[in-house]
Amino acid sequence: MSALLDVEELQVTFGRTAAVRGASFRVERGETHCLVGESGCGKSVTALAVMSLLARGGQRSAKRMRFAGTDLTSLSDREMARLRGNRMAMIFQEPMTSLNPAFTIGSQMAEVMTRHKGGSRAAALDRAAELMGRVGITAPGMRLGQFPHQLSGGLRQRVMIAMALMCDPELLIADEPTTALDVTVQAQILRLLANLKRELGLSILLITHDLGIVARVADHVSVMYAGEVVERAPTAELFRAPQHPYTRGLLSCVPVPGRVQRDRPLGSIPGVVPAIGPGFAGCAFRSRCAHADETCARAIPRRQAGDAHDYLCRLEPDWAELQPA
Amino acid sequence: MTAAIEVENLRCEFRVHTGLMSAEKRVVAVDDVTFSVPAGSVLGIVGESGCGKSTLARLILGLLKPTAGTVLVDGKRLFDLDRKARARLIQPVFQDPFASLNPRRRIKDIVALPLAAQGTFSRGEIERRVGGILERVGLSAAMGERMPAQLSGGQRQRAAIARALVLEPRIVICDEPTSALDVSVQAQILNLLADLRRDLGLTYLFISHNLAVVEHVASEVAVMYLGRFVERNETDALFRKPRHPYTQALLESVLTPEPGKGVPDIGLGDAMPDPSNIPPGCRFNPRCRIAVERCRHEAPKPVVRAPRGMVECHLA
Numbered sequence A: 001m002s003a004l005l006d007v008e009e010l011q012v013t014f015g016r017t018a019a020v021r022g023a024s025f026r027v028e029r030g031e032t033h034c035l036v037g038e039s040g041c042g043k044s045v046t047a048l049a050v051m052s053l054l055a056r057g058g059q060r061s062a063k064r065m066r067f068a069g070t071d072l073t074s075l076s077d078r079e080m081a082r083l084r085g086n087r088m089a090m091i092f093q094e095p096m097t098s099l100n101p102a103f104t105i106g107s108q109m110a111e112v113m114t115r116h117k118g119g120s121r122a123a124a125l126d127r128a129a130e131l132m133g134r135v136g137i138t139a140p141g142m143r144l145g146q147f148p149h150q151l152s153g154g155l156r157q158r159v160m161i162a163m164a165l166m167c168d169p170e171l172l173i174a175d176e177p178t179t180a181l182d183v184t185v186q187a188q189i190l191r192l193l194a195n196l197k198r199e200l201g202l203s204i205l206l207i208t209h210d211l212g213i214v215a216r217v218a219d220h221v222s223v224m225y226a227g228e229v230v231e232r233a234p235t236a237e238l239f240r241a242p243q244h245p246y247t248r249g250l251l252s253c254v255p256v257p258g259r260v261q262r263d264r265p266l267g268s269i270p271g272v273v274p275a276i277g278p279g280f281a282g283c284a285f286r287s288r289c290a291h292a293d294e295t296c297a298r299a300i301p302r303r304q305a306g307d308a309h310d311y312l313c314r315l316e317p318d319w320a321e322l323q324p325a
Numbered sequence B: 001m002t003a004a005i006e007v008e009n010l011r012c013e014f015r016v017h018t019g020l021m022s023a024e025k026r027v028v029a030v031d032d033v034t035f036s037v038p039a040g041s042v043l044g045i046v047g048e049s050g051c052g053k054s055t056l057a058r059l060i061l062g063l064l065k066p067t068a069g070t071v072l073v074d075g076k077r078l079f080d081l082d083r084k085a086r087a088r089l090i091q092p093v094f095q096d097p098f099a100s101l102n103p104r105r106r107i108k109d110i111v112a113l114p115l116a117a118q119g120t121f122s123r124g125e126i127e128r129r130v131g132g133i134l135e136r137v138g139l140s141a142a143m144g145e146r147m148p149a150q151l152s153g154g155q156r157q158r159a160a161i162a163r164a165l166v167l168e169p170r171i172v173i174c175d176e177p178t179s180a181l182d183v184s185v186q187a188q189i190l191n192l193l194a195d196l197r198r199d200l201g202l203t204y205l206f207i208s209h210n211l212a213v214v215e216h217v218a219s220e221v222a223v224m225y226l227g228r229f230v231e232r233n234e235t236d237a238l239f240r241k242p243r244h245p246y247t248q249a250l251l252e253s254v255l256t257p258e259p260g261k262g263v264p265d266i267g268l269g270d271a272m273p274d275p276s277n278i279p280p281g282c283r284f285n286p287r288c289r290i291a292v293e294r295c296r297h298e299a300p301k302p303v304v305r306a307p308r309g310m311v312e313c314h315l316a
């Protein structure tokens, strides 16, 4: 069966800034796919490009961008609006950006449903209450009558998830949904998403910069660097045998509780992400890579390291490391 | 030996107006906290948003007057010292390096400011010291000529650290110094802070909501909940054997990069803590998995465990 979301060579530019430079990834049905990378690498722009929600001045092109068999690049604005919030829904890092402070939670949730599916407001409110219970909000009846600012950050994010589920979407895109929350609330929200995925057969594209989250919730991972997907792999394999020097570096930077060696420095990646202008060629990581040589300034091959594992680098795969454990 | 920081029965209240007609509310941000930090060590402080970590930092820096209690820094009351003497003793590094650096000045002038404010250093001496500290934190002389907006987040935090250290203080209060940074840059900054501490013999108070980071840098850790330290211990002991149910929940909620483990069910519930409405009895009881009847009306007293350990729980 074909993937639910299939993106091939997505490019997004804002004037002279190349925000996404040929990103390719696939979200399979019923799985959680994580897009991971450091700030500014193009994760949010990628998600917004898929949803056709790019800010003004953003130019999008792609070799292929299909959702459930539909070619997204050929849809009109109206056709896209019919998909958005309906068959594909999105939640953001800061729920207040997508909740209207002037309307109650109930009326905002009901509006999503009546806009896409019609039906009565009463029926929509019933569904809203049911979904709020489902995402772990106690006393949904009371919450429906409240305004967004009356809720804590964790509750607001639950409301956003419930609202995204109103029309029974096939794909949920979540852009850093827990970054603004405490670790305790984060764990509760991520557990909720994992349960929803299992119970509703939902597919999730989860965007995060946190490798701990990736390890715990993803089925497949795409690692982004400077607008490109530099490595894709099944989650366990990515953590066991990362092949791209950037992925390896990133994993070494993360302090792991219980395995901390306090007198030793953490691994780190020297330098910073370079500014990438038009006409840039070769590997964008070469200014920070210990393995860089002059060939890294030329076109870089995508190398296969397994059935669903590939990466962009001049170096051959380390087959010994890739052996099943 | 005197402790670098000595805090006794420290309390800080804010009065907040919630609306036109509603009564004034009293927010207790720090509630009767007592502890000391030995010179040369690192005390890590963890806890959820709003539990009072930054308020505690501002009290220790002398930026905020306590409602009650005392703070001694290097044996002295900060309120008895003038600003210049205070600046030579203790310095802050905050989360958002952009907000804390003047956007209209060059980096080297920002770093020079604490020296210039002392009024005792010659121009040449200032230049020499600024050059030295910029190099020490890994910024080139060319970076010193730039404006803050022309630096990356990690470079700005290096500049903020340079400014904090240029007067060679004994004590540095770090409030979420790496929370706005990417992991690769966070690792660079944590390694830098560790080197500086070792080489200059500094004492840190290190606030973070990231437990793994705190475990990496701290020699002792205090867990804060609704304005109080509910548990404190040497880092290894606290991470190996957390005693307070809240510490246990915090540790369980850390998502380590271990595939296949899934997301834990930490069972803390939705009753988010509110410092303007602290529950009677044990302040953690509405969220506590193992609370008993006694917890609802009697507040637990601090119990000393091991040489430097402390926990506040009837059942720990």
Ligand SMILES: Nc1ncnc2c1ncn2[C@@H]1O[C@H](COP(=O)(O)OP(=O)(O)OP(=O)(O)O)[C@@H](O)[C@H]1O
Pocket (backbone or CB within 6 Å): B014, B015, B016, B027, B028, B029, B047, B048, B049, B050, B051, B052, B053, B054, B055, B056, B209, B275
């Ligand atoms: N100037 C002030 N006036 C009124 N209330 C305040 C003031 N400063 C802090 N508070 C309140 O005191 C409590 C503790 O705040 P504090 O900033 O110390 O929390 P924190 O632990 O640093 O949280 P975070 O992790 O979000 O930084 C909060 O409820 C906060 O709203």
Ligand SMILES: Nc1ncnc2c1ncn2[C@@H]1O[C@H](COP(=O)(O)OP(=O)(O)O)[C@@H](O)[C@H]1O
Pocket (backbone or CB within 6 Å): A014, A017, A018, A019, A037, A038, A039, A040, A041, A042, A043, A044, A045, A046, A055, A056, A057
């Ligand atoms: N509206 C915009 N106008 C111009 N540049 C933008 C805009 N949105 C994002 N960018 C740029 O695109 C790049 C990728 O940004 P983004 O996708 O937000 O990164 P992240 O991976 O942190 O989500 C960055 O260089 C950013 O500055």
Ligand code: SF4
Pocket (backbone or CB within 6 Å): A244, A245, A246, A283, A284, A285, A286, A287, A289, A290, A291, A292, A293, A296, A300, A312, A313, A314, A315
């Ligand atoms: S292509 Fe070259 S610079 Fe890029 S990651 Fe591979 S070895 Fe490093």
Ligand code: SF4
Pocket (backbone or CB within 6 Å): B244, B245, B246, B282, B283, B284, B285, B288, B289, B290, B291, B292, B295, B300, B312, B313, B314, B315, B316
């Ligand atoms: S005193 Fe009671 S409510 Fe408080 S932490 Fe201990 S067991 Fe839980």
Ligand SMILES: [Mg+2]
Pocket (backbone or CB within 6 Å): A043, A044, A045, A175, A176
């Ligand atoms: Mg983003």
Ligand SMILES: [Mg+2]
Pocket (backbone or CB within 6 Å): B053, B054, B055, B175
């Ligand atoms: Mg704070």
